[in-house]
Amino acid sequence: MRIDTTLKDATALLETHTSSPRLDAEILLSHFLDKNRSYLFAWPEVELTEKQRQDFNQALVKRKDQYPVAYLTGYQEFWSLMFAVNESVLIPRADTELLVETALEKLAPISNPRILELGTGSGAIALSLASERPDSEIVATDLSSDALIVAQHNKEALKITNVSFLQSDWFNQIDQTDFDLIISNPPYIDPQDRHMQTGIRFEPLSALCAEDKGLADLATITNKASKYLKTNGWLMLEHGYDQGDITTEGLKKAGYKNATCLKDLPGNDRITIGQLTKS
Numbered sequence: 660m661r662i663d664t665t666l667k668d669a670t671a672l673l674e675t676h677t678s679s680p681r682l683d684a685e686i687l688l689s690h691f692l693d694k695n696r697s698y699l700f701a702w703p704e705v706e707l708t709e710k711q712r713q714d715f716n717q718a719l720v721k722r723k724d725q726y727p728v729a730y731l732t733g734y735q736e737f738w739s740l741m742f743a744v745n746e747s748v749l750i751p752r753a754d755t756e757l758l759v760e761t762a763l764e765k766l767a768p769i770s771n772p773r774i775l776e777l778g779t780g781s782g783a784i785a786l787s788l789a790s791e792r793p794d795s796e797i798v799a800t801d802l803s804s805d806a807l808i809v810a811q812h813n814k815e816a817l818k819i820t821n822v823s824f825l826q827s828d829w830f831n832q833i834d835q836t837d838f839d840l841i842i843s844n845p846p847y848i849d850p851q852d853r854h855m856q857t858g859i860r861f862e863p864l865s866a867l868c869a870e871d872k873g874l875a876d877l878a879t880i881t882n883k884a885s886k887y888l889k890t891n892g893w894l895m896l897e898h899g900y901d902q903g904d905i906t907t908e909g910l911k912k913a914g915y916k917n918a919t920c921l922k923d924l925p926g927n928d929r930i931t932i933g934q935l936t937k938s
């Protein structure tokens with residue numbers, strides 16, 4: 660079958676199953692053809708080989724069940740870098756780029772900043788920061804050794820040298836106490852949330868859900884971080900759209916007097932940041 664008819668049929672097949680049927684079909688087909696998406700439009704009449712057709716059809720069956728496109732292709736773009744992903748790691752989200760952008764802004768006046776990322780998953784946050792700030796020294800942790808294998812692979816693929824990965828349950832294995840920034844996108848979804856019924860059910864639960872209506876890990880990090888930060892150091896946390904007030908209050912109570920919540924592009928409360936100023 661030709662590229663154009665294959666795409667048309669695949670889009671129709673995915674129509675009622677995903678919110679972006681045409682785009683999903685294009686990304687998957689270009690992946691199995693080992694070409695970029697523009698090839699599909701330049702060469703609509705090219706015939707698929709039998710192997711390409713089979714691989715593509717198998718992927719469509721999984722996609723109909725909402726299995727994530729990024730796990731099917733093995734890659735997700737974040738901060739204009741390509742990150743390898745698999746089921747051991749959360750798929751990096753565009754919303755999380757706000758965390759990277761804010762960190763870069765606040766770190767701009769600091770030379771050779773020392774950064775700690777907690778719960779790095781694929782390494783997306785730490786490696787993006789490292790690529791922008793080659794003068795920084797970054798420690799990035801995860802509890803999952805499978806996630807750290809993916810993160811280490813990404814570090815090598817992106818040729819980044821200033822990040823070291825460490826297996827740790829939040830701060831447990833951290834002994835340095837002079838960080839300029841502690842940054843994290845921890846699990847923050849309430850396990851009862853109905854949103855867990857969608858395609859994110861294929862992502863690691865340990866990266867998504869936390870006890871206490873999703874607030875348990877945000878609270879642990881907020882309450883322990885000050886011990887590991889320099890005076891004037893920053894704490895930056897991603898959280899759910901309805902957790903802005905409670906996270907901001909938590910940071911204020913923990914000594915970050917000017918804690919503020921920032922909104923993501925769609926306009927939802929998304930991250931809370933605070934600076935540990937001297938009292």
Ligand code: GLN
Pocket residue numbers: 752754844845846847848859866867868
């Ligand atoms: N933002 C992600 C989602 O709602 C969740 C990420 C997280 O729990 N840290 O799909």
